[in-house]
Amino acid sequence: MRKQYPFDLIESRRQRLWEETKAFQAWNPGQEIPAEHPFALRHALSGPVPASQLPPKYYILDMFPYPSGAGLHVGHPEGYTATDILARYKRARGFNVLHPMGWDAFGLPAEQYAIKTGQHPRVTTEANIHNFKRQIQSLGFSYDWSREVDTTDPGYFQWTQWIFLRLYGSWYNPKTRRAEPIDSLPIPESMDDASERDAYVDQHRLAFVAEAPVNWCPELGTVLANEEVVDGKSEVGGFPVVRKPMRQWMLRITAFAEKLLEGLDDIEWSDSLKEMQRNWIGRSEGAEVTFEAAESGSQITVFTTRPDTLFGATYMVLAPEHALVDELVSAEQREEVAAYREQASRKSDLERTELAKDKTGVFIGAHAINPVNQERIPVWIADYVLATYGTGAIMAVPAHDARDLAFAEKFQLPVIKVVQAPEGQDSIGFTGAGTSVNSGFLNGLPTDEAKETMIQWLEAQQCGRRQINYKLRDWLFSRQRFWGEPFPILWKDGQHQAVPEAELPVLPPSLKDYKPTADGEPPLARATDWLKHEQGAKRETNTMPQWAGSCWYYLRYIDASNANYFCDPEAESYWMGTRAEGATPGVDLYVGGTEHAVLHLLYARFWHKVLHDLGLTSCSEPFYKLVNQGLILGEDGQKMSKSRGNVVNPDDIVSAYGADAFRLYEMFMGPLEMSKPWNTKGVEGVYRFLGRVWRLIVDEESEVAMEQEISLDASRAEASLSLLKLHRSISGTAEPSAEQLKVLHQCIKKVTEDLEAMRFNTAISAMMVFVNEATNWEVRPLSCLRSFLVLLQPFAPHLAEELHGLLTGQNHEVIAYHPWPAYDEAHLVEKTLSMPVQINGKLRDRVEVALDADREAIQAMVLASEKVRSYLDGKEIKKLIVVPGKLVNLVVK
RNA sequence: GCCGGUGUGGCGAAAUUGGCAGACGCACAAGACUUAAAAUCUUGCGAGGAUUAAACCUCAUGUCGGUUCGAGUCCGACCACCGGUACCA
Numbered sequence: 006m007r008k009q010y011p012f013d014l015i016e017s018r019r020q021r022l023w024e025e026t027k028a029f030q031a032w033n034p035g036q037e038i039p040a041e042h043p044f045a046l047r048h049a050l051s052g053p054v055p056a057s058q059l060p061p062k063y064y065i066l067d068m069f070p071y072p073s074g075a076g077l078h079v080g081h082p083e084g085y086t087a088t089d090i091l092a093r094y095k096r097a098r099g100f101n102v103l104h105p106m107g108w109d110a111f112g113l114p115a116e117q118y119a120i121k122t123g124q125h126p127r128v129t130t131e132a133n134i135h136n137f138k139r140q141i142q143s144l145g146f147s148y149d150w151s152r153e154v155d156t157t158d159p160g161y162f163q164w165t166q167w168i169f170l171r172l173y174g175s176w177y178n179p180k181t182r183r184a185e186p187i188d189s190l191p192i193p194e195s196m197d198d199a200s201e202r203d204a205y206v207d208q209h210r211l212a213f214v215a216e217a218p219v220n221w222c223p224e225l226g227t228v229l230a231n232e233e234v235v236d237g238k239s240e241v242g243g244f245p246v247v248r249k250p251m252r253q254w255m256l257r258i259t260a261f262a263e264k265l266l267e268g269l270d271d272i273e274w275s276d277s278l279k280e281m282q283r284n285w286i287g288r289s290e291g292a293e294v295t296f297e298a299a300e301s302g303s304q305i306t307v308f309t310t311r312p313d314t315l316f317g318a319t320y321m322v323l324a325p326e327h328a329l330v331d332e333l334v335s336a337e338q339r340e341e342v343a344a345y346r347e348q349a350s351r352k353s354d355l356e357r358t359e360l361a362k363d364k365t366g367v368f369i370g371a372h373a374i375n376p377v378n379q380e381r382i383p384v385w386i387a388d389y390v391l392a393t394y395g396t397g398a399i400m401a402v403p404a405h406d407a408r409d410l411a412f413a414e415k416f417q418l419p420v421i422k423v424v425q426a427p428e429g430q431d432s433i434g435f436t437g438a439g440t441s442v443n444s445g446f447l448n449g450l451p452t453d454e455a456k457e458t459m460i461q462w463l464e465a466q467q468c469g470r471r472q473i474n475y476k477l478r479d480w481l482f483s484r485q486r487f488w489g490e491p492f493p494i495l496w497k498d499g500q501h502q503a504v505p506e507a508e509l510p511v512l513p514p515s516l517k518d519y520k521p522t523a524d525g526e527p528p529l530a531r532a533t534d535w536l537k538h539e540q541g542a543k544r545e546t547n548t549m550p551q552w553a554g555s556c557w558y559y560l561r562y563i564d565a566s567n568a569n570y571f572c573d574p575e576a577e578s579y580w581m582g583t584r585a586e587g588a589t590p591g592v593d594l595y596v597g598g599t600e601h602a603v604l605h606l607l608y609a610r611f612w613h614k615v616l617h618d619l620g621l622t623s624c625s626e627p628f629y630k631l632v633n634q635g636l637i638l639g640e641d642g643q644k645m646s647k648s649r650g651n652v653v654n655p656d657d658i659v660s661a662y663g664a665d666a667f668r669l670y671e672m673f674m675g676p677l678e679m680s681k682p683w684n685t686k687g688v689e690g691v692y693r694f695l696g697r698v699w700r701l702i703v704d705e706e707s708e709v710a711m712e713q714e715i716s717l718d719a720s721r722a723e724a725s726l727s728l729l730k731l732h733r734s735i736s737g738t739a740e741p742s743a744e745q746l747k748v749l750h751q752c753i754k755k756v757t758e759d760l761e762a763m764r765f766n767t768a769i770s771a772m773m774v775f776v777n778e779a780t781n782w783e784v785r786p787l788s789c790l791r792s793f794l795v796l797l798q799p800f801a802p803h804l805a806e807e808l809h810g811l812l813t814g815q816n817h818e819v820i821a822y823h824p825w826p827a828y829d830e831a832h833l834v835e836k837t838l839s840m841p842v843q844i845n846g847k848l849r850d851r852v853e854v855a856l857d858a859d860r861e862a863i864q865a866m867v868l869a870s871e872k873v874r875s876y877l878d879g880k881e882i883k884k885l886i887v888v889p890g891k892l893v894n895l896v897v898k
Numbered sequence: 899g900c901c902g903g904u905g906u907g908g909c910g911a912a913a914u915u916g917g918c919a920g921a922c923g924c925a926c927a928a929g930a931c932u933u934a935a936a937a938u939c940u941u942g943c944g945a946g947g948a949u950u951a952a953a954c955c956u957c958a959u960g961u962c963g964g965u966u967c968g969a970g971u972c973c974g975a976c977c978a979c980c981g982g983u984a985c986c987a
Contacts, residue, residue, distance in 0.1 A: 007937045277902045281982060284901070289986075309987060322987090364985085387985095394986045401987085407899090408985050476986050599981070636981095673923070675911060679904080680980075687910065690923045693938095700938090758914080767912065770922035777922090780939095841918045846968045848918055886967055891917050896967050 009696025010703075011711075012663030012804070014723050019803040020145055028819045029147040031103040033564065033576045034059060047822040048099070056579040061588060063100035064580050065092050066559055066628075068597030068605070069107045069154075071551075072133035073114060077140040078645065079653050079671070079683060084596040084634040086668045087677050087765060089146045091594065093799035094760050096147075097825040103580055104147060105562040107154035108134050112551050113225070113241050116488040119519045126488040126519075130157055140655060144664045145802050147821065152565040156554030157488075161561060163510035164571040165553050166493040168612065169212060170503050171619055173494075176209040177260035184211060184618035203500065211257045211615060212482065214501060218326070218392075219481060221249040226521035227485040228253060230550065230604075248350070254483040254492065254547060258611045262286050262475040265610055272591075273630040275678075278602050285603045287476025292460050294400065294469040296321065296373035298333055299381050305329060305373055308395030308474055311405065312463065313455035316444040317423035318400040319413065321373050321384045322366065324392035325349040333384060335370025342369050342386065349388045364389055364412040375400075376468040377445065377459075387412060395474050404433050424452065480608065482550060485527035487519045489548030497542040504538075511544070555605055556612040559592055559627060574623075583623040590624040596677075599633045606631070632763065636680035637671075645683075653683050665801035666692040672765035672800065691769070695804055697776050698797065702790060702808045704730040729811060734785045741786040746832040748778045749789045753828040756796045765800075772797060787812055792826040842867050843894040844876045852893075860887050867893050 023029060032038050034056035038045045045051045048060055065088050070081055085106075092104040115126035115133075134155065141148075154161055175184045190209050196202045207213060219228040224244035228251060233240045258265075266286050269279045291310035298305060305321065323330055325346045334342045345367040366387030373384050382400075389408055390399055403413035403420045410433075413420055425442045426435035438452035446462070447455045463469030483492070491511045493504040504511055514532030522530050529546040530536070536543050557571070563580045564573045582588035606628070613627040638644060639651025646652065658667045669691040675681045707730035714725040741749070752775040759768035775793060779785060791812055798805040798820055810816040835856055840863065842850040850872040854863050864885060867873055877897060884896040 009937090275902090277982080280902060284983065287986060291987080307987080311987080389985045389987095391986065399987050406987065408987075411985095474986080602982075673910085681910070684910065684924070686924055690910095694923085696938090762914080764914085766910090767914095767922080770912075773922055839918095843918085843968075846917095851918080884967055886917095888917060888968095892968090894917080894967055 009692055010699035010804070011722075011726070012665060012695075013660075014726055015807045016145065016664050016803040018723055018726070019806055020142070022817065022819065023145075023147070023821075026819055027151070028821055029104070029149050030151055031105075031149045032059065032101060033573075034579050035575065043819045043822040044096075044101075047824075056575065056584050059579070060099055060101045061585060062103065062580055062582065062593075063092075063095040064103045064559075064582075064589075064592045064594075065095070066104075066562075066592045066595045067106060068595070068601060069109050069555070069558060070137060071109045071112055072130065072137040074118075074129070074133055075647075076136055077655055079655055079658075080598070080634075080637050080645070082141075082144055082655055082667070083637055083671050083677070084598070085141065085144070085146055086671045087632075087634065087763065088594065088596050089144075089668075090672065090765060090799040091760065091763070092147055093802060093821055094825065096821050097795065097798070097823060099824070103152075103562065104149060105152040105154075105565070106141065106146070106148040106150070107152075107558060107562070108137070108156065109551070109555050109558070110134060110155050110157040111489050111554055113486070113488070116486055116519060119488070123517065125515075127157070143659055144655070144668060147802070152562045154558055154561050154565055156558065159510045159512060160568065162490045162554065164561065165490050165549070165557070166504075166509050166511060167506065167571060168557060168616070169490075169549070169553070170493055170506065171621070172256060172612075172615060173210055173212040173503055175211045175615065175619065177211060177257060179260075182264065184615045186619070207501075211260070213255055213257065214252060215255050215479075216250055216252050217255065217481070218248045219251045219253055220246045221251065222246045226525075227527075228481060228483070230481045230552075253481055254545075256480040256482045256611070258480045258608075259475060259477055261611050261614055262288065262477050264614055265477075265607065268610065268614070268626050272626050272628065274628075275631075275633065278599075278606075278631065278633065281602045282607060285477065285607065288473060289475075290471075290473050292456075292463060292469050293396065293472040294376065294463060296376065296400070298329075298384070299372035299374055300335070301333060301371070303329060303332060305333075305384070305398055306396045307398045307400045308472060309400055309402075311402065311456070312459040312469070313441055313444070313447060313450075313452055314402040314405050314423050315375065315377050315400065315459060316441075316447070317402040317404050317421045318375055318380075318382060319403060319419045319421055320382050320401045322387045322390045322399050322401055322412070323369075323384065324390045324397040325386050325388055326392040327386070327397045329398075330369060330386055333369055333371040338368060338370035341367050345386060352388065364408070364415050366412065366416065368416075376463070376466065383418070385416075393478060394476065405436055407434065407436065410434055480611075482553075483547035484550050485521055485525075485546075486548050487513065487516065487528040489550065490553055491529065491548055492545040494545035495538050495542040496545060497540070501545070502542070504544075513548075552605060552608050556609045557616070559595075559609075560616075560622065571621075578623045581622065581624050582629075589629045591626050591629040593629060595628040595631045596634060597631075598636075602633070632677065634677050635675075637674075638680060638682040640683055640685070642682045653685070658685070658688060662688050662692045663695075663803070665804045666695055669695065669769060669800055673769045675766055677763055677765065694769075694773055694776065695801060697780060698801075698804065698808070700732075701776060701779055701785070702732055702735065702811060704732050706730075726807075727816075731811065732785065734783060735787055735790065735812075736784050737787040739784045739786050741789050743832070745779075745782065745786060745789055746829075748775060749792060750828045750832040751775075752793065753796060753826050754833065757825070757828065760799070769800065772800075795820065795823050795826055798823075838890065841892040842870070842873055843892060844873070844897060846894060849873065849876055856890070860889070863887050863889075863893060867895070 028043060035053045037053050038051050040051035067085050067088050092102050095102050110130045115129045118124060118129050119126045156162060174187050176187050176190050178185045187206060187210060190206060192202055192205055196205055220234045221228050222239045222244050225239060229239055229246060234246050238244060239246055266288060269282060289310050291308060292312040293306050293308050296305045366385045368383055368385050371384045372381045375382055401409040403409040404422045405424050421443060422432045423442060423444045424435060424439040426432040426439045441447040441450045441455040447458060450458060460471050491513055493509060493511050495502050495504055514535035516528060516531055518531060519528050521528055527546045538544055560572045564576045567573055578584045582590045609627055613622060616622045617625050641651050643649055643651060666688055670688040673691050707728055711725045711728045714728060715722045752771050755771035756768045794805045794809045806820045809820050810818060837853050838856050839851045840854050841848055842852060850870050852866045852870055854866055880897040882895055882897050886894040
């Protein structure tokens with residue numbers, strides 16, 4: 006395809022201008038703003054400006070990428086383009102826009118590369134960042150690069166470690182429902198022993214150590230969070246994962262389950278995303294019921310969401326790992342129970358899931374007494390009951406629970422109906438709401454009331470209580486890896502303590518070998534000198550998971566170069582919106598992929614809430630509005646992947662069609678949230694559109710002259726742009742006609758409304774309509790074209806600014822801060838309307854009517870129409886509907 | 899299984915509050931320009947029928963039904979695909 010316009014010359018020269026003028030720097034309160042900066046000129050500001058006098062803020066954030074060796078994928082720039090367009094639009098609307106970018110650069114690939122080659126992960130990481138940055142910058146995004154962050158930079162992770170110490174030094178106070186400094190934790194007076202008191206304190210920290218069954222991945226030599234295990238395999242690499250008890254750092258996210266749930270009501274996220282988070286947190290209301298063991302008299306507590314079915318409990322099941330099993334098991338059953346427990350412990354999660362349909366279990370030779378009717382019911386262990394949820398024990402009501410029913414059928418346990426299903430449905434196996442039967446004092450009550458009555462009864466009898474449970478588990482926060490943030494923790498005499506703040510950052514040691522040690526210790530344990538601290542203390546050898554750095558990066562952007570504090574409170578309250586009336590609390594818009602729907606977004610919200618409780622952030626939710634971009638598929642409609650060979654490299658598109666065409670195509674493909682296939686022919690379409698914009702403004706002969714000049718001396722290619730002249734139809738003096746104003750203002754209106762609603766694809770089509778029209782104009786009023794270029798600027802910034810310079814003669818002007826054109830409804834009104842006439846709902850004719858014509862006038866026009874009359878022949882008009890400004894419908898018979 | 903989303907021409911899509919289905923673009927076809935091609939410009943382009951031609955008629959937004967003067971849009975049932983989740987009591 007022949008080059009439509011010299012995009013290569015234009016794009017490099019515009020990008021250089023933006024860099025030289027620091028065009029996209031965002032201004033913090035009190036920061037010195039140079040008088041000649043385009044932002045200063047637009048807002049008539051200069052020097053240090055307090056928050057109260059800065060324009061309203063707009064914080065627009067992309068999910069920062071992991072800089073992989075493969076380079077940028079076309080999926081990345083989709084979100085980045087959308088946010089860039091909005092950032093540029095908001096600047097034109099007069100906002101002070103914060104639009105930063107950085108690198109989530111800790112992670113496994115660099116470490117595994119290091120294990121293979123001995124190359125320090127720092128080296129790989131830096132090379133990858135360099136490549137990512139080059140690719141991102143080639144697309145002309147208006148990031149404020151002075152705020153670039155890199156999670157692996159000691160100047161960054163110093164503060165990640167610092168925030169960890171805040172978690173370590175806090176507890177959750179259920180009375181105030183807030184995180185508070187650990188000093189405020191009331192210690193029971195009965196504890197006089199110092200070590201007992203310490204242990205009590207440690208049990209309440211938000212960052213704590215626990216010996217817990219963890220997901221151990223032998224292949225990766227590390228533990229994984231529940232969220233990183235997919236179908237019993239590691240999310241990264243797909244290696245088998247087994248459960249193994251280990252000493253680990255945990256974060257008490259469960260304490261915030263309710264607040265994380267409640268916070269969703271205050272933010273603008275898609276319903277599906279909120280639903281995913283709600284499901285992940287998994288709140289369920291019910292009751293704990295305590296049964297007495299018939300033989301030993303010990304108490305066994307179960308959790309149920311259906312206390313109304315307590316009369317239907319025919320047996321009880323404990324998780325194989327349940328602590329009471331050893332105590333309850335009878336002598337005869339001991340051997341069989343031990344064998345089952347052994348077998349269950351060796352099963353991976355995958356095996357447990359695969360066998361989900363075929364229930365297994367063993368009777369332990371003990372019985373429990375049902376508190377409502379004193380029935381003796383057998384106690385079993387089975388791995389369909391999870392040790393980690395509720396109390397690790399259930400009462401089984403096979404008549405009204407599918408899992409219990411399957412188990413009861415297999416082991417021939419009794420089934421008692423206690424809920425009457427609605428008419429026409431089988432009560433056995435019915436799990437919905439019905440009416441209680443065979444249930445003593447509950448008989449006749451609908452399920453809702455029966456639950457409530459039973460809970461009150463249990464509480465009165467002191468054998469149970471109302472209880473809310475969450476699926477959410479505490480966050481397993483340590484990894485046995487090298488390439489992550491070291492914990493700022495020391496161990497001495499088996500007791501942990503914080504590294505003094507003055508010693509932060511704790512840097513990782515230098516190693517030759519990045520593998521875990523032979524006896525399973527993390528790689529940091531190899532650094533024998535590094536381990537040693539004063540007075541015999543030793544350093545923690547675990548590192549933090551990759552999520553740590555991304556939990557707070559949006560705060561660091563606000564004050565990225567602050568060496569003394571994680572984020573200046575003054576700047577924080579300005580950008581996080583709590584300073585000005587009407588400003589959005591938190592990041593105004595956050596765009597990224599669905600793959601982070603639960604993990605990153607839940608963790609970051611958790612950290613933010615802790616920081617907020619501790620008075621370190623001013624708002625309670627970090628991301629006010631969040632949009633997920635859809636997946637970009639390959640040309641074959643399949644997910645892009647190296648193995649399918651359908652990966653499109655942005656570099657190739659940029660070199661063939663330019664960054665502007667690339668940006669425009671990514672937005673023209675369809676709605677941002679949808680997944681949609683790539684089609685390079687489609688890029689050519691928008692590329693042709695940009696060519697038409699070029700030819701609308703540039704004189705063809707002067708372009709030929711420029712090309713000749715370039716062919717003579719390629720080194721002066723960029724300078725020869727100055728040979729370009731305006732198209733001869735362009736007039737700086739001609740008044741635009743009413744028709745021309747209408748076309749322009751329709752375009753302004755549509756683009757403005759579509760940008761507000763993030764409908765980029767239709768905004769682009771509106772601009773195409775304008776260009777198609779304007780190409781036919783014999784006289785092209787300069788003012789119309791200039792307004793159009795301001796509209797085009799967010800989408801195709803290089804071309805728009807270059808042509809704007811040609812129109813105005815101001816070649817070195819950054820137009821990013823030019824005011825957004827306003828549309829005037831006066832130019833849009835039509836005098837007449839071609840009104841559709843339907844007969845029985847089918848379009849049959851149209852009549853020209855005055856816009857302000859009344860019902861009678863329209864009716865007369867319609868009935869006068871030859872065509873309409875031909876349909877009325879011999880028929881009766883039953884009804885005549887006139888929708889003013891829309892259409893007419895006649896119902897005839 | 900459960901939760902969420904999406905089904906519209908050959909393709910990507912539009913139709914914002916129930917009011918002209920298919921804007922805009924791709925692909926394709928014809929024409930202009932050209933020695934020719936590319937590029938560009940013009941025109942056509944849901945399917946079927948009718949006509950010398952045009953006007954015209956019928957059908958059509960996953961399927962079936964409903965509400966309404968009028969349904970891509972609202973309601974009910976179902977089908978397909980995509981994403982999440984899965985023994986969470």
